[in-house]
Each structure stands twice: as C-alpha cells, then as structure tokens.
Amino acid sequence: MTYREPIFELKHVSYRYRPHEPALLDINLSVKAGEKIVILGPNGAGKTTLEKILAGLLPAEGRFSAFGKPLTLKEIHNQNESAAYRRRVGAVFQQIEFRVVCASVLDEIMFGPLKNGLDREEAKARTEQVLDFCNIRRLVHRLPQNISGGEKKMVAIAAMLAENPEVMIFDEPTNDLDLENQKWLVTALNQLGDAGKTVITATHVLETARELADRVWIIGDNHRLIADGGVELLSDGRILDEAGIQR
Ligand SMILES: Nc1ncnc2c1ncn2[C@@H]1O[C@H](COP(=O)(O)OP(=O)(O)O)[C@@H](O)[C@H]1O
Ligand SMILES: [Mg+2]
Numbered sequence: 001m002t003y004r005e006p007i008f009e010l011k012h013v014s015y016r017y018r019p020h021e022p023a024l025l026d027i028n029l030s031v032k033a034g035e036k037i038v039i040l041g042p043n044g045a046g047k048t049t050l051e052k053i054l055a056g057l058l059p060a061e062g063r064f065s066a067f068g069k070p071l072t073l074k075e076i077h078n079q080n081e082s083a084a085y086r087r088r089v090g091a092v093f094q095q096i097e098f099r100v101v102c103a104s105v106l107d108e109i110m111f112g113p114l115k116n117g118l119d120r121e122e123a124k125a126r127t128e129q130v131l132d133f134c135n136i137r138r139l140v141h142r143l144p145q146n147i148s149g150g151e152k153k154m155v156a157i158a159a160m161l162a163e164n165p166e167v168m169i170f171d172e173p174t175n176d177l178d179l180e181n182q183k184w185l186v187t188a189l190n191q192l193g194d195a196g197k198t199v200i201t202a203t204h205v206l207e208t209a210r211e212l213a214d215r216v217w218i219i220g221d222n223h224r225l226i227a228d229g230g231v232e233l234l235s236d237g238r239i240l241d242e243a244g245i246q247r
Contacts, residue, residue, distance in 0.1 A: 009066075025224045
C-alpha cells in the first residue's frame, strides 16, 4: 500500500457563531484522498458547520490544513485563492443558491466549467454528461428559480459535478428528493467514490449513513466528535445513543 498524505487535517478545530456558544468543539480528524465519509449526528450537532469549514467557507478556530497548507481567514477572503480552492472542493448545501440570475438550468450548469476555463465546446460536453448522469435533461430550458425544491437540489448537484472537483461535499443530500432520486443519489455517490473522488456526506439519518459510508464520523449534540471509524459504528447502540441518533 502506498502512503498518502492527508488532504485535510483538523487539529483542535472549533467554531462559534456567537461567543460562548460552540457549534463545533475540539475536532481532530484527517482525511485522505478517495475516502468516502459520512458525518452522522442529530440536528444542531455541527455537521453543516464542519462541512463549511472543509469547503473553505468558514474560518476554523484551531488548525485546519487542506492540501498541505493551513487554510485561514486570509485565504478564505482572498478571491483568487478561494476560487482555486472551490475548484478542488465542491459542495452542495441545503440552501441552494444559483449563480446565474434569470438564466436557464443549462446556463447554470455550464457556468462552473466556463468559469474554470473550459472552452464552450468542452463545457457543453461536460454539461451533457451530467445531464444524463443526473437524469435532468427535461429541465434544461427551465428557469432555475421556477423549479421545485427537489429539482433545484438535482440541478445544484449537477452543477457541482460539472465542475468535477476532487472533493465533493454533500449536506443532507436526500432532503427534498423523492424516493427515486434518493435511490439515484445513493448509487451516484457510491459511483463517485469508486471513481476515486473524496466524498463527504452529512446526514442525520442512520439508514442514509449505512448506504453511503466507508468511514463514519459521529458528532454528538455536545458538538464533539464521539467516534471516527468504520461502518461497524453504525450498529453500535451505545455510541448512537450517546450521540442522540434515532434508530
Ligand atoms: N448562522 C448561524 N448563526 C448562529 N448559530 C448557528 C448558525 N448556524 C448554525 N448555528 C448553530 O450552530 C450549531 C450547529 O449547527 P449546524 O452545523 O447547522 O448543525 P447540523 O448541521 O448538525 O444540524 C447549532 O446549535 C446551530 O443552532
Ligand atoms: Mg445541517
């Protein structure tokens, strides 16, 4: 087995939106390229906060390094550095914000590849690929603001995939999706993992964690990491109870 450096390293990472109210406390973790990780925890545990730190959107207290370099407020606020970071680390959060105002779903998906320097033909080819992969060809001429919540989620996922980042972060991705799309999503994320992507998914649903994880981080309602390990954690009643996860 070849030794690989971690792509993410968190040492004593905490985050507070307000003083004295930690959203995340003293997290120590590292991630290697190609890992498929599920962050499991009850509502309010800090999953989204942790994903925002990994996505380079929130400055962590403690030490967070990505791709061998510390990521601090300075890098997050630097437009070029944060754009470069986002090319490597894509994320789909629950609140979907489209980037192209008043354009079609097609333009929305093509925006990322074009911004990243692909020419129109390459961007179109990439977009065609994800339209098929995500099964959303029927939406291409629609206005992104006029589609349903579940459709928006699918378009946001497609837009992220079109940029083809090496790390893909999903926040409660099955929310808003109907049963068919939930099944699709599980298959798709597992395929991306098999293709070598680093896939990190936050969920409060034990069943979703079971379907998606090679490795599990369990965060409790005390905002601390309760466990980091393999899927066997998902059948450890003591740990699930300690974290406040319904089963
Ligand atoms: N923008 C915010 N301002 C203040 N507090 C927040 C904000 N976002 C989240 N929090 C708080 O931080 C804690 C962790 O939230 P979050 O990371 O969203 O949890 P999860 O994703 O596990 O449900 C919660 O107590 C939540 O109320
Ligand atoms: Mg959340």
